Amino acid sequence: MRTKACILGAGSWGMAIAYLLSKNGHEVTLWEFNPDEYNKLLSHRTIPEKLNDFKLQDDIEVTNNLEYAISDAEIIILAVPSQSLRHVLKQIKSYPPQAGFVNVAKGVEVKTLKRMSEVISEEFTPVPARIATLSGPSHAEEVIRNLPTTVVVAGSHNEFINLTQEAFSNQYFRVYNSEDLIGVELGGALKNIIAIGSGIADGLGMGDNTRGALMTRGLAEITRLGISMGADSATFAGLSGIGDLITTCSSKHSRNRFVGERLGQGLKLKEILESMAMVAEGVQTTKSGYELAQINNIEMPITTEVYNILFKEKSPQVAIEELMLRKLKSEVW
Numbered sequence: 520m521r522t523k524a525c526i527l528g529a530g531s532w533g534m535a536i537a538y539l540l541s542k543n544g545h546e547v548t549l550w551e552f553n554p555d556e557y558n559k560l561l562s563h564r565t566i567p568e569k570l571n572d573f574k575l576q577d578d579i580e581v582t583n584n585l586e587y588a589i590s591d592a593e594i595i596i597l598a599v600p601s602q603s604l605r606h607v608l609k610q611i612k613s614y615p616p617q618a619g620f621v622n623v624a625k626g627v628e629v630k631t632l633k634r635m636s637e638v639i640s641e642e643f644t645p646v647p648a649r650i651a652t653l654s655g656p657s658h659a660e661e662v663i664r665n666l667p668t669t670v671v672v673a674g675s676h677n678e679f680i681n682l683t684q685e686a687f688s689n690q691y692f693r694v695y696n697s698e699d700l701i702g703v704e705l706g707g708a709l710k711n712i713i714a715i716g717s718g719i720a721d722g723l724g725m726g727d728n729t730r731g732a733l734m735t736r737g738l739a740e741i742t743r744l745g746i747s748m749g750a751d752s753a754t755f756a757g758l759s760g761i762g763d764l765i766t767t768c769s770s771k772h773s774r775n776r777f778v779g780e781r782l783g784q785g786l787k788l789k790e791i792l793e794s795m796a797m798v799a800e801g802v803q804t805t806k807s808g809y810e811l812a813q814i815n816n817i818e819m820p821i822t823t824e825v826y827n828i829l830f831k832e833k834s835p836q837v838a839i840e841e842l843m844l845r846k847l848k849s850e851v852w
Contacts, residue, residue: 601626619649702754711801713737722783
C-alpha cells in the first residue's frame with residue numbers, strides 16, 4: 520500500500536531511507552534545515568560529503584519548509600542527530616501532525632539521559648501512541664547499493680509497527696518487529712561507545728583478539744545496564760544488540776570507529792570532530808552511558824575508559840592496560 524512518508528534530516532541515513540522508501544513505491548518528502556546542504560540537495564540530488572556517487576530519485580521532494588514537509592504525512596521518520604531531536608520536535612509542535620513517528624537516531628539525550636522515544640513522548644500532549652524506533656546494522660552506504668540488510672522496529676502500537684515494517688521491507692531490506700522499545704533503543708545507542716573503543720584499539724595497532732574482547736565484554740556491560748533499565752536481555756542478542764555492535768565495531772563506514780581510530784593514532788577529539796562532515800553519535804552517548812552507569816550502579820569498565828579518553832584526555836594505552844589489569848573475576852553478564 521502506498522504511504523506518504525516524510526523524512527526529517529538529510530544526513531546519510533536520512534537520504535538512504537528516502538531512497539529506500541521511494542524505491543518501495545511510497546510518496547516521499549525529505550526535509551533539511553541547513554541552507555547549504557538544502558541547496559546541495561536541490562542542485563546535486565545528494566550531499567556529496569555525506570553520500571558520494573549517489574543521487575536521490577527525481578520523485579523525492581526536497582524541502583526546507585518543515586510545516587509543508589509534515590503536512591498529510593502518514594509516517595514521519597526522525598533522522599536528525601539525537602542531541603538535536605528535541606529542538607526539531609519543539610518546532611513540529613507549532614503544527615501538530617497526525618502521523619506516527621519512527622525514530623532512527625541512535626543516542627541518549629545528554630541533558631536528560633532520556634531515550635529518543637521518551638523525548639518524543641515528553642514533547643507532545645497527549646502522548647502519541649504511534650511511536651517506534653528502527654535500529655540495527657544498516658550503514659547507509661550499503662543500503663543505497665541494495666545490499667541485503669536486516670533491522671528491527673520496536674514499539675507498542677501493533678498497527679503502526681506493522682505499517683512501518685511493510686513500508687520499509689523489500690527483497691534486500693528486511694524488517695523484524697519487537698515490543699522491547701527500551702532494549703532496541705539502548706542497544707543501538709550504547710554500541711557506539713564500544714565502537715569508539717574498538718577504533719581506539721585499531722589506532723593503537725592492536726588486533727582481532729582485542730576487537731573480539733571489546734565487543735564481547737562491551738555487549739556484557741550494555742546488557743547489564745539494559746536489564747537494570749527494564750529491557751529484555753534477549754534483545755541484546757539480536758539485530759539492535761550484537762548485530763549492530765559487530766557491524767559498527769568492524770566497518771570502514773563506521774563514524775564512531777573512525778573517531779576511535781584517530782584517537783588511538785594520537786589526534787585530539789576536537790580536531791577529529793572538526794574534520795568530519797557527519798555526526799559521530801557515540802561521542803555524546805559516551806557521556807550519557809557513563810552517567811546512566813553511575814545512576815544505576817552498573818559496572819561498565821569499557822564505557823568508563825572510553826569516557827576517560829574522550830573527556831579526561833587519558834592515554835588510550837594506559838586505559839587498555841588498566842582494563843586488562845583489573846581484579847580477576849568470573850565471566851558473568
